[in-house]
Amino acid sequence: MKLAVISDIHGNVxxxxxxxxxxxxxQVEQIVNLGDICSGGLFPRETAERLMPLGFPTIRGNHERQLSDQTLEQMGLSDRHAATTMLPEQLAWLAALPATRRVSDDVLLVHGTPDSDLTYLLETVTERGIRPATADEVEQRLGSVDASVILCGHTHLQRAMALDDGRLIVNPGSVGLPAYEDDRPYPHLVExxxxxxxYAVLSNEGSGWAVSLLSVAYDWEQAARDAEANGRADWSRALRSGRV
Known part of the structure; x- marks a missing residue:
């Protein structure tokens, strides 16, 4: 099996x-998508147009849930931009996505953790900021999940961790937004x-899983200008530098 793993596109087509x-x-056999697909400062509608015909195994992230659960007045800028520019059938596609999904007996897709699309799996936030999670913290968040490979997103940070019990956890990083700030549960920066x-590529030819964490160049200067045209100077800084 050879998988490409994408996550957190956030409308950056x-x-x-x-x-x-x-x-x-x-030569990957399958591409899987871990959610937070369209909401952002760029092109939600065009991103859905690109992805929907491809039929990748896909789960929802917190932004897909928020698009379904919240009114326009409750939404932040990124979700509101998606809600007001996407077609009804595109929003229906996002609303129908499952929270988790197995693509084989061994591989589980989650956005944050198996139980939450907001909790970080491989990172921990304290009053002092964000840090890598310990193995004990990751084991507690996973609970009794029996998949050999757990693929998670949400934090936009590429990381892989192998637990003592053999489970492998991989975050492929963000396709579309290399930095952001958040205030849950404490204010912190992710850069x-x-x-x-x-994104990431995982392969298993029978002797165990190999993980490649990949970084790809594209025209991020144009993406930053597009964000500015949409009134998102916060996005333009992140897109140009990978920092807040």
Whole structure:
């Protein structure tokens, strides 16, 4: 099995196209999508147009849930932009996505953790900021999940961790947004440090899983200008630098 794993596109269709082109050179058998697909400062409608015909195994992230659960008045800027620009059939596609999904007996897709699309799996936030989670913290968040491979997104940070019990957890990073700030449960910054589009490739030829965490160049300067045209200066800084 050889999988490409994408997550957190956030409407950045140019970054998505670059990642899909790169994945096509690596002879992957399947591409899976871990959610937070369209909401953002760029092109929600065009991103859905690109992805829906491809039929990738896909789960929802917190932004897909928020698009279904919240009114326009309750939404933040990114969700409101998606809700007001996407077609009804595209919003229905997002609303119908499952929270988790197995693509085989061994591989489980989650957005945050198996139980939450907001909780970080491989990172921990404290009053001092964000740090890598310990193995004990990850085991507690996974509980009794029996998949050999758990694929998670949400934090936009590429990371892999192998637990003592053999389970492998991989976050492919974000295709479309390399940095952001959040206030849950404490204010913190998430920064990948460069503007590249990120994804992962996992392969297993019978001797165990190999993980490649990949960074792909694309025209992030144009993406930053597109964000500025949409009134999202916060996005333009992140897209140009990978920092908040």
């Amino acid at each position: 140019a970054a998505l196209d670059a990642v899909l082109a790169d994945a096509a050179t690596r 990948s440090g460069s503007p590249h589009a990120r």
